[in-house]
Amino acid sequence: MLSTLSDPLYVSVDIDVLDPAYAPGVATPEPLGFTLQELLDGLWYLKDREILGFDVVEVCPPYDNGSTCISACKILMDLSIMSLSKHNLVE
Numbered sequence: 001m002l003s004t005l006s007d008p009l010y011v012s013v014d015i016d017v018l019d020p021a022y023a024p025g026v027a028t029p030e031p032l033g034f035t036l037q038e039l040l041d042g043l044w045y046l047k048d049r050e051i052l053g054f055d056v057v058e059v060c061p062p063y064d065n066g067s068t069c070i071s072a073c074k075i076l077m078d079l080s081i082m083s084l085s086k087h088n089l090v091e
Contacts, residue, residue, distance in 0.1 A: 008050040013039070013075055015068065016058050023071050025064025036071050040078050047082045054079040 016026040019033035034042075056072045 008052045009046065010052050011043070011046065011054040011079060013043075013054070013056045013079075014058050015056055015072055015075070018071060021067075023059075023068040025060050025062075025068030026058050027060050027063070036074060040074065043075070043078060044082070047085065050086065051079065051083045054083070 015023045016028055016030050017033055018030075018036060018039060020026075020029040020031060022036040023029075023033075054076070056075050059068055059072050061069070
């Protein structure tokens, strides 16, 4: 299905898609959600697409033990690498 899409993408990741073991600091934790690695693996399917921008939403620091912010940073880091790689700005 991704191969049929040709327009540039804006990627928004709602972090409560992750299991609370990886992202407890959200307003509505979702048991049996994705692991962080499953989400990152899925995002890497976008590596050849033109990504105009991206964000991570629903991080709720008052409920966090630190792991949600770490997960959000890893997601943003991978999206940054994908976007920069597309323009040959990183190897």
